[in-house]
Amino acid sequence: MDQVMKNTGVLPDVDLRLSALQKNERRNQGAALEVYERLRRAIVEGELRPNEPLIEADLAKMLNVSRxxxxxxxxxxxxxxxxxPRKRGWAVREYSVEEIRERSEVRAALEGYAARLAATRATDDEIAAIASIQDERDGMTELTPAYRVESNRRFHDAIIAAARNTRLADDIFRVGQFYFNRHIAGLTTAEEQKLNQHDHREIIAALVARDARGAEDAMRTHILNAFTVFQRIVGF
Amino acid sequence: MDQVMKNTGVLPDVDLRLSALQKNERRNQGAALEVYERLRRAIVEGELRPNEPLIEADLAKMLNVSRxxxxxxxxxxxxxxxxxPRKRGWAVREYSVEEIRERSEVRAALEGYAARLAATRATDDEIAAIASIQDERDGMTELTPAYRVESNRRFHDAIIAAARNTRLADDIFRVGQFYFNRHIAGLTTAEEQKLNQHDHREIIAALVARDARGAEDAMRTHILNAFTVFQRIVGF
DNA sequence: GTGTACGAGTTTGCATGCAAACTCGTACAC
DNA sequence: GTGTACGAGTTTGCATGCAAACTCGTACAC
Incomplete structure (x- = not known):
């Protein structure tokens, strides 16, 4: 499957924003954080390949800093x-199908819980704002892959924010929604897009009804559906 | 509340085991990992106090390594x-009540989901083993705080292992069950211990019945109950 | 007494040094 | 041809060096 990823260029497009925690650290950790970000991007965008050994001196030269x-x-x-870790030093980590399944489950658990909390804690305005993200999308005639990724991200972020738990938000960020990127978005079928829209509408309906369990279940279903689509596209 | 923690010595006793990931790294990262562990222990056991600035040279001298x-x-x-991070360097992080609430929610989400998965994925033997941990405990006449902490840990670990998701297990480890330590265990009332036992029995019953939703709900309730007990003891 | 400016002392952030551990190709034994 | 032993070259892990940034106490102005 990593072969597939290589060939389809599926790896990229992880969310490169810094988490709240990381932003806070920017204050002092100047170059080191910059280096961290650039290495993260390089790995995530596939410039550094899975299993590629990371030679400190090479990276140092590449980023023009010391080791x-x-x-x-x-x-x-x-x-x-x-x-x-390798016997000596480090290598880019390769994700197996199994690990992506595991991550999807963790994300379903966390983001499902976020939806549950949002159903109770969101203001009416916040719920309206979440719905309007989807309305905007459904009202558009042409949806580019980039727009779909971006709109999807806003939808999920708005729900997570409404859950009022920064630690939860940070953990969701960490586990990463790395598999829904432009490339993948461009390969979804009309049917899959319809399902996605349906899932989002179910989530919104539960939030509007202030149905905590319903929102949680709908979000979990949505995330596990997204994993199924991902699986189909990368072909296992 | 950090004042309370200082006075009651409540901070200690975080789970100091290395996560699976960390163990894997022991191979190459020799002294650095050792240093990490010792600093972690020092912070967690309260030797290094919340908000205490961490002076690299002092730590280096203390652990007899370089910076x-x-x-x-x-x-x-x-x-x-x-x-x-501070303006310059680092300080020991202080947890607010709010953060401990947030962590409890995350743990409820993750460990609840683990119980759900365990209800489906555990073998009959595993479920029997989980039940027997509680049987052993209930059969004892005298329960020391240390035993209670240890038995509780085995109970939770067995359920997490049965969920068959190492990433989930690792994230549960990370969010930490730091607030149930010997000190706290020694301060629980007979009533609270009764509730704890009841919670565990509910979880076991759901697992035996292979009731995924029931196991998840019971685990969440249990974890949020434990947080309530924690709150009472440290007195906010 | 209150405020501010200076400077010695501290501490960091990054660079560099260096011995030990490992890698890998060559050559030699059989 | 197959296997192994050696050693040059590479790379790491930790120590140390050093300039820049910051801290904090003292002294002086008002």
Missing amino acids: TPIRESLQRLAADQLVT | TPIRESLQRLAADQLVT
Whole structure:
């Protein structure tokens, strides 16, 4: 499957925004954080290939810094699970199908719970705003893959924000919605897009009804459906 | 509340085991990982106080290494949220009530989901083993706080293992069951212990019945109950 | 007494140094 | 041809160096 990923260029487009925590750290950790971000991007966009050994001196030269900030960044990347230890040093981590299934389950658990909390804690205005993100989308005649990714992200982020739990938000961010990117978005069938729209509408309906369990179930179903689509596209 | 924590010595006793991921890294990252563990322990056991600035040179002297492995460890500790950036360098992170509530919610979401998966995926033997952990405990005449903590940990770990999702297990480990330690265990009332036992029995009953939703709900209730007990004890 | 400016001392962030561990190709034995 | 032993070259892990940024106490102005 990593072969498939390589060939279809499916890896890229992870959400590269810094988490709230990381932003907070920008204050002092100047170059080291910059290095971390750039290495993260390089891995995530596939410039550094899965299983590729990461030679500190090479990375240092590539980013025009010394080995010290590189080594510190590698610690962070290891905590993110983007990099994995070898007998000596580090290599880019390769994700198996099994791991992507596991991540989908974790995301279903966390984001489902976020939807549950949102059903109780969101203001009416917030729920209206969530619905309007979907309305805007449904009202458009032409949907580019980039727009679909972006709109989807706003939809999910708005629900997560309404859950009022920054730690939960951060953990959802960490587990990553890395598999819905432009490339994938461009390969979904009309039917799959219809299902996606249906899922979103179910979630909104539950939120409007302030139905916590319903919102949670709908969100879980949605996330596991997205995983199924992902599986079909990358072909396992 | 951090004042309360200081006075009651409530901070200690976080689970100091390395996660599966960390163990894997032991191979190459020798001293640096050792340093990380020792700093983690020092923070978690309260040797390094919340908001205490962490002076690299002092830590280096204290652990008898140079500043380099200290700095690398600080990156890991930051990823764990045990350490927080200051204008210059780092300080031990202080948890607010609000953050502990947030963590409890995340743990309820993740560990509830683990119970759900366990209800479907556990073998009959695994469920029997989970039940027997509780049977052993209920059959004892005298329960020391240390035993209660240890038995509780085995109970939860067995359920998590039966969920067959290592990423989920790792995330549960990360969010930490830091608030149920010996000190807290020694301060619970007979009534609270009764409730705890009841919660565990409910979870077991749902697992035996292979009732996924029931197991999830019971686990969530249990975790949120534990948070309530924690709140009472540390007194907010 | 209150406020501010200076400077010695501290501490960081990054670069560099260096020995030990590992890798890998060559050559030699059989 | 297959296997192994050696050693040059590479790369790491940790230590140390050093300039820049910050801290904090003292002294001086008002």
